Amino acid sequence: MKSIAYLAALTSVAVLAAAAPAQAREGKMKCAAATPAQVEGLFSQFNAAWATKDPAKVTPLFAKDAVLLATVSNTPRTTPEAINDYFVGFLKNSPVGTIQTSSVQVGCNIATRLGTWDVALTNPDTKAVTVVKARYSFIYKIENGTWKIYHLHSSMMPEAAK
Secondary structure, three states, X not given: OHHHHHHHHHHHHHHHHHHOOHHHHOOOOOOOOOOHHHHHHHHHHHHHHHHOOXXXXXXXXXXXXXXXXXXXXXXXXXXXXXXXXXXXXXXXHOOEEEEEEEEEEEEOOEEEEEEEEEEEEEOOOXXXXXXXEEEEEEEEEEEOOEEEEEEEEEXXXXXXXX
């Protein structure tokens, strides 16, 4: 587990370094830096939007040029319309995310949160609850002064729980 956390942290640092705009590195751009607590709050906001079951509440949390690689879809979503379309169907399952592990890194106008989570899904017909254990990566960026999800990737755990 330590190696996973180390790899996640290393990947996060690499993403932050690569994503920082050249202007910011040269001191020409003002950097907005989030605190780890603010990044954690962004997930709470996302989970609360899920709870509304309204795609129109979830989709605006994503940047205009965001990429969604969702847990239960084979299709990369790269436009606001495609992201919204995914949530139209997905939110019918009353998803609730619970963070299990988390590594947060913050940089100039970008922040990452990587780790593992459980996503509880409730079948709307039978009310049966299925818990999907997955890995996640959220990358946030500033867009018009607001932190937005720039990239969200979630994938089911490849190994059975021990």
